[in-house]
Amino acid sequence: MTNYADSVSIIVPFYNEEDNVLPLVERVTQALENMAYPWEMVLVDDGSSDHTLQRLHEASTKSGNHIHVVELQRNFGQTAAMQAGIDQSRGSLLVTLDGDLQNDPNDIPAMLQELQERDLDLLVGWRKNRKDTLVLRKIPSRIANRLIRKVTGVYLHDYGCSLKVYRASVMEKVRLYGEMHRFIPAWVATAVPPSRIGERVVNHNERLSGESKYGISRTFRVIIDLLFMWFFMRFRARPGHLFGTIGLAFGLIGSLILSWLGMDKFILGHDIGGRPLLLAGVMLMITSIQFLTTGIIAELLARVYFESSSRNAYVIRAPREDNAAHGWKQST
Numbered sequence: 001m002t003n004y005a006d007s008v009s010i011i012v013p014f015y016n017e018e019d020n021v022l023p024l025v026e027r028v029t030q031a032l033e034n035m036a037y038p039w040e041m042v043l044v045d046d047g048s049s050d051h052t053l054q055r056l057h058e059a060s061t062k063s064g065n066h067i068h069v070v071e072l073q074r075n076f077g078q079t080a081a082m083q084a085g086i087d088q089s090r091g092s093l094l095v096t097l098d099g100d101l102q103n104d105p106n107d108i109p110a111m112l113q114e115l116q117e118r119d120l121d122l123l124v125g126w127r128k129n130r131k132d133t134l135v136l137r138k139i140p141s142r143i144a145n146r147l148i149r150k151v152t153g154v155y156l157h158d159y160g161c162s163l164k165v166y167r168a169s170v171m172e173k174v175r176l177y178g179e180m181h182r183f184i185p186a187w188v189a190t191a192v193p194p195s196r197i198g199e200r201v202v203n204h205n206e207r208l209s210g211e212s213k214y215g216i217s218r219t220f221r222v223i224i225d226l227l228f229m230w231f232f233m234r235f236r237a238r239p240g241h242l243f244g245t246i247g248l249a250f251g252l253i254g255s256l257i258l259s260w261l262g263m264d265k266f267i268l269g270h271d272i273g274g275r276p277l278l279l280a281g282v283m284l285m286i287t288s289i290q291f292l293t294t295g296i297i298a299e300l301l302a303r304v305y306f307e308s309s310s311r312n313a314y315v316i317r318a319p320r321e322d323n324a325a326h327g328w329k330q331s332t
Helices: 020-029 052-063 079-088 105-117 133-151 180-189 218-235 237-265 274-307
Strands: 004-014 041-045 067-071 091-096 120-128 165-167 196-199
Touching: 004 079, 020 041, 020 052, 020 105, 020 196, 041 052, 041 079, 052 067, 052 180, 067 079, 067 091, 079 091, 079 180, 091 105, 105 120, 105 165, 105 196, 120 180, 133 218, 133 274, 180 196, 180 218
Parallel strands: 004 041, 004 091, 041 067, 120 196
Antiparallel strands: 091 165, 120 165
16 A cells, blocks of 8 residues: 555445446545545445446446456455555555445535544544335344444444545554454554544435345354454553453362362262263363363464564554654663
């Protein structure tokens, strides 16, 4: 990613949206017609099986060389397509939105201005008056939003809105994998304080063409991704603490059970060979050892990750650039 000062990259992933490509490019062009910043559009085709890719090239030919088309080999999913667009972008400010025309490009200039005025690193759109079906879209979204707020501690109304504005310098520190586009604010919160993440009410339109790629099953996928997100946010640099705590808890319970059975056997003289509690105590001790050893392996892997990738377990917002300008205080 090569950034130019005060420039904007509009990133739009597409998957089977052939009827929406040209109208979206036209609407974005109209919305940004009077914007002071130079801008580009990075249009990512996520392995569409219809004529989406052809429409993207038509839009590029018709509109100019500021329209950059990125073609993925196959369908990798929205998160991968979004990351591909971010990697190919050149702006210092990034804007992402969906290719289904439900996000309103007219919100982009105001969001860019608010990001700058409030000195934020991420501004998230809030679809307060969402134009979607209640059962298949709104209810799963509300459940997912509440779960994400509870687990991540980043309090926003709408995590699923693709219309977001970022600083490219922050997104360089964040990599998106799997289906983690829902958790972009939480990922950004691992690099910046939550106070630098804001939200703004945006317009939302009904889908006129194409088919929705989401349904009620999305809620269950969110729960699985949320477990990973919770682990990563709290234990990325110290995974042994999680596994070690669980292992010690199991070990304590197992020790108490075996101690009780030992007294019952050797002091009270009762037969314990056929008691299920003996098997439970032994299994808890074995499980405890497994969790403790897993924690040690996880700690080793974490250190290999940080050392091999040259990543730190922390992020400095404003690193010292000119060490020569800083002196030392000496004792007298």
